[in-house]
Ligand SMILES: Nc1ncnc2c1ncn2[C@@H]1O[C@H](COP(=O)(O)OP(=O)(O)O)[C@@H](O)[C@H]1O
């Protein structure tokens with residue numbers, strides 16, 4: 190295990206009866222890094238965190254922390270949670286409602302029999318850092334959701350844990366507060382240079398907070414990488430569709446194209462070049478395929494009064510439904526052949542429902558995939 194790895198999972202599994210909650214999961218949390226486990230409800234995120242801290246035991250594999258094995262059924266090794274020295278923030282906060290803020294945060298220190306004066310000093314410093322100064326005597330019941338959340342973070346940090354584990358810590362807060370907490374956590378993490386294993390099902394939160402993301406599905410890690418590389422070069426359909434928005438057009442391969450790409454055609458026969466990542470299992474002429482593109486890669490302009498300047502890789506589509514969103518318009522557009530997609534339109538002009546738009550498709554940003562089962566009805 191390298192020096193800069195603090196927590197390591199090797200082929201870890203956890204079964205509950207016949208349910209494979211976590212299946213062959215391997216990753217390393219680096220010192221000072223925020224690594225996020227991202228995936229839909231039930232994919233095994235909480236179970237992974239609970240195994241990291243020792244609230245759940247692995248059925249197979251090995252978990253090491255600071256170079257020491259803390260859970261390995263094969264070696265009959267298991268270190269109790271309180272001996273691991275990690276901090277955890279639960280989805281429900283789990284703060285004690287009738288204890289004061291001070292006592293809630295002091296609890297992990299009292300448990301370790303830290304002296305009175307040191308407790309007072311550490312608790313005050315941690316409350317200050319967590320933005321809770323002046324609330325020491327408040328009861329848990331007298332706190333807002335955001336304040337309870339801060340108490341939970343302070344309590345997890347007060348004993349200087351080597352790693353902080355956070356299970357959907359912001360999911361019970363409203364959207365505005367959630368954004369604020371995100372920024373505050375990032376700032377705190379930078380200041381303390383603490384390592385965080387973060388869990389969320391919210392892809393925006395994952396993209397904003399993480400140095401690296403592990404996308405999970407059915408108890409397994411589908412792909413692990415930086416937010417940028419996962420977004421630009423998803424390795425699997427689950428990663429492609431879970432991280433950010435994606436337009437998917439059912440197509441057929443026409444012929445090999447320039448720059449190692451292919452030419453494809455939509456159902457109505459209009460063809461265009463695809464030169465981005467290729468994840469299709471085959472691309473012979475006539476093969477069914479799926480072209481995926483991030484909505485922000487499309488250039489959309491009114492079709493009326495423009496001839497496209499002779500540029501290639503353009504399609505004419507129709508605005509079916511227009512939604513006013515404040516800083517932009519959301520439009521449901523219909524591609525030739527009937528495929529629908531949701532895009533944003535700049536509010537630079539008055540768009541109209543029923544209007545034709547010219548869509549430029551940059552070949553390097555178009556990805557080639559196999560058809561998904563849900564688009565396979567398309568010809
Ligand atoms: N104590 C348990 N007993 C039985 N099944 C469980 C238990 N904990 C989790 N599971 C199952 O394991 C799977 C993963 O759960 P969990 O780790 O909580 O997922 P997530 O946090 O991603 O929503 C789910 O199918 C869940 O029902």
Ligand SMILES: [Mg+2]
Pocket residue numbers: 234235236
């Ligand atoms: Mg969970």
